[in-house]
Amino acid sequence: MRTSQYLISTVKETPSDAEVVSHQLMLRAGMIRKVASGLYSWLPLGLRALRKVERIVREEMDKSGAMEVLMPAIQPAELWEESGRWEMYGPELLRVKDRHNREFCVGPTHEEVITDLIRREIKSYKQLPANFYQIQTKFRDEIRPRFGVMRSREFIMKDAYSFHVGTESLQQTYEQMYQTYSAIFNRLGLDFRPVLADTGSIGGATSHEFHVLAESGEDDIAFSNVSDYAANIELAEALSPAGELAAPTAEMTIVDTPNAKTIEELVTQFDVPIEKTIKTLFVVASDACEADFVALLVRGDHELNEIKAEKLPEVAEPLEFAEEEQIRNLIGAGPGSLGPVGLEIPVIADRTVAKTSDFSAGANIDGKHYFGINWNRDVDLPQVADIRNVVEGDPSPCGEGSIEIKRGIEVGHIFQLGQKYSEALEAKVLDQNGKSVVMDMGCYGIGVSRVIAATIEQNHDESGIIWPESIAPFHIALIPLQYDKSDDVKALTDQMYKDLQQAGYDVILDDRDKKTSPGVKFADMDLMGIPHRVVISPRGLEAGTLEYKGRRDTDKQDIKVEELMSVLAERINL
RNA sequence: CGGAGUGUAGCGCAGCUUGGUAGCGCAUCUGGUUUGGGACCAGAGGGUCGUAGGUUCGAAUCCUAUCACUCCGACCA
Numbered sequence: 001m002r003t004s005q006y007l008i009s010t011v012k013e014t015p016s017d018a019e020v021v022s023h024q025l026m027l028r029a030g031m032i033r034k035v036a037s038g039l040y041s042w043l044p045l046g047l048r049a050l051r052k053v054e055r056i057v058r059e060e061m062d063k064s065g066a067m068e069v070l071m072p073a074i075q076p077a078e079l080w081e082e083s084g085r086w087e088m089y090g091p092e093l094l095r096v097k098d099r100h101n102r103e104f105c106v107g108p109t110h111e112e113v114i115t116d117l118i119r120r121e122i123k124s125y126k127q128l129p130a131n132f133y134q135i136q137t138k139f140r141d142e143i144r145p146r147f148g149v150m151r152s153r154e155f156i157m158k159d160a161y162s163f164h165v166g167t168e169s170l171q172q173t174y175e176q177m178y179q180t181y182s183a184i185f186n187r188l189g190l191d192f193r194p195v196l197a198d199t200g201s202i203g204g205a206t207s208h209e210f211h212v213l214a215e216s217g218e219d220d221i222a223f224s225n226v227s228d229y230a231a232n233i234e235l236a237e238a239l240s241p242a243g244e245l246a247a248p249t250a251e252m253t254i255v256d257t258p259n260a261k262t263i264e265e266l267v268t269q270f271d272v273p274i275e276k277t278i279k280t281l282f283v284v285a286s287d288a289c290e291a292d293f294v295a296l297l298v299r300g301d302h303e304l305n306e307i308k309a310e311k312l313p314e315v316a317e318p319l320e321f322a323e324e325e326q327i328r329n330l331i332g333a334g335p336g337s338l339g340p341v342g343l344e345i346p347v348i349a350d351r352t353v354a355k356t357s358d359f360s361a362g363a364n365i366d367g368k369h370y371f372g373i374n375w376n377r378d379v380d381l382p383q384v385a386d387i388r389n390v391v392e393g394d395p396s397p398c399g400e401g402s403i404e405i406k407r408g409i410e411v412g413h414i415f416q417l418g419q420k421y422s423e424a425l426e427a428k429v430l431d432q433n434g435k436s437v438v439m440d441m442g443c444y445g446i447g448v449s450r451v452i453a454a455t456i457e458q459n460h461d462e463s464g465i466i467w468p469e470s471i472a473p474f475h476i477a478l479i480p481l482q483y484d485k486s487d488d489v490k491a492l493t494d495q496m497y498k499d500l501q502q503a504g505y506d507v508i509l510d511d512r513d514k515k516t517s518p519g520v521k522f523a524d525m526d527l528m529g530i531p532h533r534v535v536i537s538p539r540g541l542e543a544g545t546l547e548y549k550g551r552r553d554t555d556k557q558d559i560k561v562e563e564l565m566s567v568l569a570e571r572i573n574l
Numbered sequence: 575c576g577g578a579g580u581g582u583a584g585c586g587c588a589g590c591u592u593g594g595u596a597g598c599g600c601a602u603c604u605g606g607u608u609u610g611g612g613a614c615c616a617g618a619g620g621g622u623c624g625u626a627g628g629u630u631c632g633a634a635u636c637c638u639a640u641c642a643c644u645c646c647g648a649c650c651a
Contacts (some may be wrong), residue, residue: 012612013587016585016586142649144647485609519609519613523612
């Protein structure tokens with residue numbers, strides 16, 4: 001492309017509503033423009049990068065033997081009623097009606113449609129396993145879209161669904177997708193980690209997320225500092241502390257704590273170590289539980305893991321904290337003074353809590369705490385469960401090393417769904433014995449548009465984006481100086497432009513008019529992240545040289561005109 | 575949805591407290607000079623101040639409502 005015929009929409013100033021670098025740079029480089037909250041148009045430059053990501057994803061998926069299909073973005077309510085998700089999915093599902101008043105949704109995912117398709121098309125075990133994918137626009141009515149294309153409402157996703165007879169076949173394909181995803185993210189030049197994950201609303205058994213490590217990530221990932229264990233913090237198990245519960249060394253005393261409503265206040269005002277405090281959280285009980293509320297105990301410096309708590313049979317799903325008024329009605333004290341002693345509702349203690357002695361907790365009387373509480377002596381040890389988030393330094397659940405926590409951006413997610421959808425939609429085939437069996441399913445997603453943002457989060461500097469070769473909108477920026485004045489420069493530049501394109505490179509030739517100074521061109525190409533730059537100048541031509549600079553290089557270098565092709569070939573892996 | 579905040583030219587902002595009919599920088603257009611890291615000079619265009627009411631002789635400014643957007647929390651590729 002010639003810049004004179006291309007839309008270069010770079011912006012010098014950072015738009016005020018962009019919070020993270022990738023969003024700022026995508027706006028500044030002229031890749032995207034916002035249409036409404038969580039809705040973006042892709043400008044030519046951005047789309048080129050997006051298409052390259054799609055191409056890599058498509059190539060690797062094809063290589064794995066998956067078949068590409070394309071399903072509608074709009075889906076009929078009936079299918080979602082059949083799977084039960086019309087009720088379950090909630091307001092994130094954008095529901096619309098057609099002119100006949102029939103209900104539809106804009107697809108946030110396609111389990112229902114693919115399962116419906118496959119149950120009609122595939123009748124025999126001989127046609128399995130089979131894996132189908134599409135690259136398509138999804139819509140999720142996110143409560144709070146943010147960070148540009150990182151969490152938008154409309155986005156592009158590669159979703160794949162595999163079908164099997166038996167879990168063994170499912171596991172094989174799952175493993176293959178794991179490898180395929182690793183290959184994709186490697187080709188994209190991302191620093192990523194596969195991590196164990198919760199299955200969330202999609203459902204199913206085993207699941208891994210692929211995370212791009214970045215400070216701006218919205219997920220916390222727990223790593224072992226010695227093994228390759230990695231898990232989303234939602235899932236990472238907090239082990240029971242080693243050793244036995246220590247014997248009591250203190251008497252239980254009741255203390256006036258009128259100004260200590262939080263653990264922090266208690267710790268600072270009464271000089272108790274935070275590891276000897278227990279917080280008590282009241283949550284709504286499930287229908288299976290005879291009480292209305294359940295008390296959850298975690299150590300003062302720990303955080304409740306809501307996903308883990310929600311999975312307890314006693315706890316209502318979704319997890320809901322009790323209102324202050326409800327707590328008052330129940331025990332006559334407010335949230336600042338709750339504790340396990342004398343509590344008459346079901347209590348569930350975190351594993352660490354169960355191994356804590358001589359601790360402090362609320363007395364269930366406003367303005368009072370018990371100090372020196374000990375299990376068994378002062379209050380019965382309640383039911384124990386893992387209900388907290390792991391923290392840095394915890395022993396790793398894999399048994400080796402200790403936990404480190406880093407931020408990650410989820411760019412891919414693979415699930416073994418099992419029969420969740422095939423059962424609901426009665427997707428069956430005949431097996432070897434001529435018996436009708438429900439298919440097993442896997443599903444595999446990549447946030448294609450999110451990959452772009454994640455890539456920029458990992459690859460940028462003060463001047464702008466630094467594209468990895470594989471998805472750079474253009475490989476090479478040709479910047480001629482004195483293009484209008486020097487016939488030699490013009491002739492050589494035009495020739496190189498042709499030759500490089502012929503060699504298969506994507507080239508952008510900055511031939512903007514003489515009013516656009518070289519500085520502007522350099523700055524634009526840096527901002528847009530073009531990985532290789534070649535400057536053609538009259539001065540250089542006299543010596544028979546061009547100037548080459550890689551986007552990450554600190555210095556430019558002069559190379560002979562005839563060496564250009566080999567220099568580039570060495571650096572660019574097409 | 576709960577909490578916080580912002581809407582003034584394409585972008586970034588000032589003006590609002592103390593009402594008097596809109597301004598700065600960048601960008602854009604024209605002419606000229608420049609040309610190796612976001613040039614300079616001269617000129618030009620562009621805003622019913624988010625929207626709708628109200629108060630007032632007079633509203634960007636005060637009041638009310640409403641809409642949009644952003645940030646912090648729960649959701650997820």
